[in-house]
Amino acid sequence: MPVLGIVASQxxxxxxxxxxxxxxxxxxxxxxxxxxxxxxxxxxxxxxxxQIRMFATINAAAGxxxxxxxxxxxxxNGHLLYGEGGSSFGAYSYGSGTSINLSWFGQGYNSATSxxxxxxxxxxxxxxxxxxxxxxxxxxxxxxxxxxxxxxxLWRNTAAITSITIPAESSTFVQYSSFAxxxxxxxx
Amino acid sequence: MAAGNTYVAIxxxxxxxAAxxxxxxxxxxxxxxxFIAVNCxxxxxxGQDxxxxxxxxxxxxxSVTILRGVTGGLVLxxxxxxxxxxxxxxxxxxxxxxxxxxxxxxxxxxxxxxxKTVLSRFGDVGSTNTNAATEAExxLWRSTAAITSISLSYGSxxxxxxxxxxxxxIAAA
Numbered sequence: 057m058p059v060l061g062i063v064a065s066q067x068x069x070x071x072x073x074x075x076x077x078x079x080x081x082x083x084x085x086x087x088x089x090x091x092x093x094x095x096x097x098x099x100x101x102x103x104x105x106x107q108i109r110m111f112a113t114i115n116a117a118a119g120x121x122x123x124x125x126x127x128x129x130x131x132x133n134g135h136l137l138y139g140e141g142g143s144s145f146g147a148y149s150y151g152s153g154t155s156i157n158l159s160w161f162g163q164g165y166n167s168a169t170s171x172x173x174x175x176x177x178x179x180x181x182x183x184x185x186x187x188x189x190x191x192x193x194x195x196x197x198x199x200x201x202x203x204x205x206x207x208x209x210l211w212r213n214t215a216a217i218t219s220i221t222i223p224a225e226s227s228t229f230v231q232y233s234s235f236a237x238x239x240x241x242x243x244x
Numbered sequence: 245m246a247a248g249n250t251y252v253a254i255x256x257x258x259x260x261x262a263a264x265x266x267x268x269x270x271x272x273x274x275x276x277x278x279f280i281a282v283n284c285x286x287x288x289x290x291g292q293d294x295x296x297x298x299x300x301x302x303x304x305x306x307s308v309t310i311l312r313g314v315t316g317g318l319v320l321x322x323x324x325x326x327x328x329x330x331x332x333x334x335x336x337x338x339x340x341x342x343x344x345x346x347x348x349x350x351x352x353x354x355x356x357x358x359x360k361t362v363l364s365r366f367g368d369v370g371s372t373n374t375n376a377a378t379e380a381e382x383x384l385w386r387s388t389a390a391i392t393s394i395s396l397s398y399g400s401x402x403x404x405x406x407x408x409x410x411x412x413x414i415a416a417a
Contacts, residue, residue, distance in 0.1 A: 078251035083276070083416035109277055109414065111352040111361065139311030139380075141323025170384060173351040173361040193363055195309060195382025199325045202309035204382045232357050236276055236416040238250065 077241040079103070084235045090115065090228035096237045097219040101182035103239030108220070110158075110174035112233035113196070118225035119159030122176070122209065124188065124217045132156050134209040141202055156190055156209030158222070171233065172196035181217040188217060250415040251279075257409050262287050262402035266409045269393045273354035275413030280348040280394070282332075282409045288401030289339045294346065295329035297395045298360065298385050305386045306330045308362075312379035315370075330383035332396075333366040342406055344368045353391040360385040 084094050099106070114120065123132075130152040139145040150157070158174060174194040181188060188211040195204035211217075222235065252275070257266050271278070286292035297306075307325040314320065314335060324331060337344035349363040362383035370376040385391075396409060 078414075080250040080415060080417040109349075109351070109416075111277075111358075137311070139309065139321030141309045141321055143321060145311060145319055145321035169357075169359045169386075169388070171352070171358050171361055173349060173363040173382065175349055175363060193365070193380060195363055195380070196361065197307050197309045197323075197382045197384040199307035199384060199386060200323075202307070202323060202382060202384075204309050204311045204321075204380050206311075206380065232355070234276070234352060234416075238414075 079239045081237045081239050083237070086229045086231055086233040088231050090230055091224070091233070092228045093221060093223040094229065094235045095219060095221045099218050099220065099237070100239070101216050103182070104180065104242030105240040106178040106181050106217070107238045107240060108174070108176040108178070109236045109238070110176070110234070111171050112174070112229050112235065113171045114224045114227050115230050116227035118227045119157055120222050120224055121155035122158055122190065123155050123221045123223070124211050124213070125215060125219055126221065127211070127213065128154055130154055131212045132209060133212070134207065137206040139204045156207070156211070158192055158207060159194055159205060170196060170198045178217065184214050184216055186214060187212050252413045252415070254411045254413050256411070259403060259405050259407045262405050264397060264402055266396040266403060266407070267393065268411045271392050271394065271411070272413070273390050274415065275354070276352065276416040277414040278350040278353050278391070279412040279414060280346070280350070280409060282346040282348065282396065283342055284344055284407035284409070285337050285342045285404045286339055286398045286401050287404050288398065292398035292401055293334050293336055294332040294344065295397055295399065296332055296348065296362065296383070297329050298387070298391045299389055299393055300395070301385070301387065302328050304328055306383065308381050308383040310334055310379060310381050312377060314377045330362055330381070330385065332364050332381060333368070333377070333379050335366070335368060335377035335379060337368055338370055340404055342404070343370060350391060356388050356390055358388060360387065360391060
């Protein structure tokens with residue numbers, strides 16, 4: 057991959073992988089009946105970081121959440137910075153949650169055509185010496201309404217992440233919602 | 245589980261002279277998402293906002309919601325509906341300086357069922373502190389057509405010499 061004229065400190069939005077270091081692991085697209093939850097399981101430990109790219113929407117005023125290794129305990133923390141246009145913005149945090157909120161204010165505008173984008177980075181997911189850190193940029197715009205969120209999250213567990221579950225809270229992801237998991241390798 | 249290299253450089257453009265637009269055309273539909281890395285500056289004084297259009301559509305089919313932080317500790321959020329483009333920034337780049345950088349994600353760009361969503365980050369370190377800003381944008385193109393071309397431009401003036409834009413395709417298993 058060519059070296060680009062980008063100031064390194066400004067490349068904070070997403071991980072940027074050299075050629076051959078960014079692999080597609082699995083992809084799921086929701087069918088006509090919708091789906092209440094998406095799960096990636098048997099994730100290999102051979103990468104350094106994971107990235108999930110979501111293009112999804114929910115059929116109610118709910119936001120997707122994130123859990124690891126089927127842990128539903130109060131082992132998650134998170135912070136969000138959001139903007140809803142019209143000068144409305146703010147921040148929120150929570151501790152001892154049972155999941156990481158990928159969208160505190162929900163993405164459920166019940167639209168069959170306007171989907172939210174998410175780019176979620178999960179750092180050092182296989183490292184058994186540290187808790188797991190998540191960073192996400194997500195947003196949806198519907199020509200008159202919309203919101204944008206920066207999300208950070210922590211799973212207070214040193215176990216390697218082998219499965220990821222993304223429930224639609226108490227609702228369902230609509231048809232054509234797609235979820236792609238990628239593995240990002242580190243250098244030697 | 246499938247695996248393989250899926251982050252592919254499609255094209256890179258470096259402007260040898262100032263130009264009104266940077267265009268990527270004949271984009272293959274074989275990827276899931278597109279990613280564009282841009283470093284550029286405007287030739288016009290007073291700061292110009294970079295915009296993105298798809299498939300040469302100049303209709304009022306675009307909208308964007310923005311969150312940004314600017315010099316002085318200000319945090320702002322704004323929305324622009326029924327536009328003829330998506331703003332990739334609203335702070336404005338410094339004229340004749342290559343200090344504006346963008347990461348642009350075009351999600352599910354080839355699907356023909358849904359509208360298209362853009363997630364973007366912008367930063368400009370500025371020639372002085374008064375020019376510094378960081379932004380994030382979520383944009384919508386209200387079209388179900390597959391994206392086959394992308395155009396970047398400023399509101400007026402040109403994109404300056406030395407500006408670069410690289411287009412990548414991200415495929416899914």
